[in-house]
Ligand SMILES: C[C@@](CO)(OP(=O)(O)O)[C@H](O)COP(=O)(O)OP(=O)(O)OC[C@H]1O[C@@H](n2ccc(N)nc2=O)[C@H](O)[C@@H]1O
């Protein structure tokens with residue numbers, strides 16, 4: 679991921695192009711424990727960022743316009759979470775500034791790696807700084823939640839145990855790990871999985887003490903595997919080498935390893951043509967120090 683530009687007041691040129699990282703996340707586990715009256719599902723999950731993801735470029739404008747400078751295939755400008763994040767910050771603060779926003783996309787869409795949410799979080803954090811809004815972390819998390827359930831986590835910025843729809847966050851610590859990631863050739867529509875009849879919605883509520891793969895699971899995995907055989911195939915393959923699991927609503931899967939070398943050895947024997955890569959778990963968001 680790119681280095682973080684110096685944004686101390688003495689160094690800061692407000693018209694400069696600023697590049698900021700937007701890391702991917704994985705859900706180490708995901709239990710569905712109930713449902714809200716509005717139909718949204720109540721979760722218990724653990725979020726961890728990866729040292730791998732998208733890159734956002736931001737340039738402040740004085741005329742208030744919000745412009746997207748790169749094309750994201752399949753995502754119209756007004757639907758793009760980066761544009762919606764900038765508009766939400768304008769609405770919350772009354773800022774007169776605008777922005778040019780570019781997205782260098784690497785995180786597969788509909789992959790369960792939170793790409794759109796992370797892009798939105800990095801825009802909120804970045805523009806809060808570039809526009810001099812001075813909003814607190816808690817306020818940015820509130821605005822983020824209006825854009826998507828995973829956005830508050832990225833603003834929180836640390837490995838977290840999450841409840842509610844993912845907005846009730848507590849920092850947790852997990853051992854260092856390198857993850858072998860597989861992106862099956864499938865894009866999973868989150869809404870379709872949450873609305874599946876057979877989905878487990880009554881997992882026992884955990885009191886989180888320490889995270890372990892073998893006492894947890896992803897309650898969406900069985901439904902996704904049934905509907906998307908390529909996800910099932912990837913899970914079967916990766917299970918031969920490690921504790922393989924799906925992230926979020928899929929389609930991407932991961933397995934943790936205690937060294938980069940071990941993860942790379944497995945990546946080297948992946949079937950030809952599969953999209954696999956190795957990423958390190960990240961304990962803190964690279965923009966953590968930009969918010970108070
Ligand atoms: C499953 C998770 C786990 O981290 O992430 P992803 O796999 O998408 O990254 C999240 O809870 C994804 O939350 P969010 O980002 O809000 O999901 P969206 O794609 O906006 O939700 C699409 C639809 O799924 C349903 N939905 C979503 C979240 C939730 N807790 N309960 C639901 O029932 C709602 O019908 C919603 O309209």
Ligand SMILES: Nc1ncnc2c1ncn2[C@@H]1O[C@H](COP(=O)(O)OP(=O)(O)O)[C@@H](O)[C@H]1O
Pocket residue numbers: 750752753757758759760781785786787788789790791792793794795797868926927928929
């Ligand atoms: N900047 C963005 N990047 C990715 N997806 C976006 C973006 N803005 C809006 N979206 C929409 O959000 C959906 C979910 O994308 P994403 O967050 O990448 O996956 P997931 O929710 O599975 O982790 C996409 O299918 C797309 O329609």
